[in-house]
Amino acid sequence: MKRLLIILVLSTTLFSCANSQNQGQDNFKLVGGPCEGCEAIFEYGDKDLSPVDTLPDFNDQGLRIKVTGTIYENDGKTPAKDVILYVYHTNQEGIYQPRENATGWEKQHGHIRGWVKTDEMGRYVFYTLKPGIYPNLSSPAHIHPTILEPSGKYYWLGSYRFEGDSLLTEEHLNQTSPRGGSDGLLKLRKEGNIWVGKRDIILGKNVSDYD
Numbered sequence: 001m002k003r004l005l006i007i008l009v010l011s012t013t014l015f016s017c018a019n020s021q022n023q024g025q026d027n028f029k030l031v032g033g034p035c036e037g038c039e040a041i042f043e044y045g046d047k048d049l050s051p052v053d054t055l056p057d058f059n060d061q062g063l064r065i066k067v068t069g070t071i072y073e074n075d076g077k078t079p080a081k082d083v084i085l086y087v088y089h090t091n092q093e094g095i096y097q098p099r100e101n102a103t104g105w106e107k108q109h110g111h112i113r114g115w116v117k118t119d120e121m122g123r124y125v126f127y128t129l130k131p132g133i134y135p136n137l138s139s140p141a142h143i144h145p146t147i148l149e150p151s152g153k154y155y156w157l158g159s160y161r162f163e164g165d166s167l168l169t170e171e172h173l174n175q176t177s178p179r180g181g182s183d184g185l186l187k188l189r190k191e192g193n194i195w196v197g198k199r200d201i202i203l204g205k206n207v208s209d210y211d
Contacts, residue, residue, distance in 0.1 A: 047115065049115050052124075053126045079120070087115075137167060143159060
């Protein structure tokens with residue numbers, strides 16, 4: 001009888017855990033249209049996310065940059081805390097280079113990627129090198145961002161790009177309804193031995209199917 005009771009207790013516990021995990025997964029909702037690779041935002045594993053991250057390339061040879069900003073709620077005024085921002089970009093040769101033991105989306109996005117979670121004031125910072133341009137010169141240098149809100153909504157934003165890039169087009173420079181309320185164009189300024197750019201983001205701004 002005692003053995004049967006133990007088995008019942010264990011079974012109930014396992015079922016509860018599994019059900020809890022499924023409920024958590026069910027809370028995630030992709031909005032704003034299709035997004036190949038947006039699920040990479042969930043690949044931070046057991047890493048304790050903070051408002052600041054340093055990407056793996058930062059100590060390599062290249063132009064060191066600091067990207068910062070504030071993420072706001074949909075009203076454009078209230079700081080949004082606990083928002084996860086996932087970013088990735090090419091190496092200095094313009095290649096998304098994965099490590100030899102790469103798994104998941106690192107195989108496509110390369111190893112130069114990171115995750116930050118906004119603080120109480122909605123702030124975020126990440127350090128990296130200014131990415132290289134694709135070898136075929138088909139696009140200006142850029143950093144890809146994805147957003148995951150505490151509500152479970154996740155979606156892509158337009159890339160971070162850099163003022164003065166000769167490959168910028170009129171479409172890049174004159175966006176009428178940029179996702180997140182920003183065209184992502186970074187105006188880098190020198191601070192000591194690092195170049196700093198700022199981009200603020202409004203959650204859900206110009207993102208279809210957001211509500």
